[in-house]
Amino acid sequence: MKEVTAIIRMNRINQTKAELIKEGFPSVTAIRALGRGKRPVEPELIQAINENPRDSADILSTLSQGGRLYAKRLIIMVAPDEKVPSIIRAILKVNQTGAPGDGKIFVSNVDDVVRIRTGETGAIAIDEMNGSDRSGK
Numbered sequence: 001m002k003e004v005t006a007i008i009r010m011n012r013i014n015q016t017k018a019e020l021i022k023e024g025f026p027s028v029t030a031i032r033a034l035g036r037g038k039r040p041v042e043p044e045l046i047q048a049i050n051e052n053p054r055d056s057a058d059i060l061s062t063l064s065q066g067g068r069l070y071a072k073r074l075i076i077m078v079a080p081d082e083k084v085p086s087i088i089r090a091i092l093k094v095n096q097t098g099a100p101g102d103g104k105i106f107v108s109n110v111d112d113v114v115r116i117r118t119g120e121t122g123a124i125a126i127d128e129m130n131g132s133d134r135s136g137k
Contacts, residue, residue, distance in 0.1 A: 001078055001079065001081065001110040001113065002078070002080075002084045002107050002108065003076065003078050003107070003110050004076070004078075004079065004084060004087050004106070005074065005075070005106045006075040006095075006103060006104070007033065007035060007073070007075075007105075008072065008075065008091070008094075008095045009073070012073075013030060013075075016073075016090070016091060016094045019094050020087070023086055023089075023090045024086075025077065025079070025086070025087055028076070030075050030076075031074040032071070032072075032073065033072045034071060034072065035069060035072050036068065036069055036070055072103065075091070078110055079126065080123055113125040
């Protein structure tokens with residue numbers, strides 16, 4: 001089993017959920033998050049400070065925004081190994097614009113899963129269609 005964790009833009013969460021459902025993945029956990037990538041400071045800004053020391057306060061205020069955290073959504077899913085490529089394709093389909101800030105997808109190994117309600121473990125614990133008790137109690 002794998003855990004798929006995706007960091008995406010806030011304005012793409014509803015489209016992403018819809019695409020995942022369309023592809024057969026209705027179970028998802030989404031969390032509001034703040035973050036930023038590692039985009040470097042543009043050399044032009046540093047050059048402008050060196051060339052125009054009187055304007056450096058304005059330029060430095062622009063630089064200080066480089067540490068700003070942006071609103072994102074963190075999506076977490078656990079799935080059997082063979083379903084992970086489909087999940088990744090669905091997330092990419094909606095979120096890949098080619099622009100900085102599109103996000104990241106992380107895939108990690110999961111040793112075990114336990115469904116608290118029934119005590120089921122392993123793949124059956126993440127398969128909503130094949131659990132032992134469908135009563136919802």
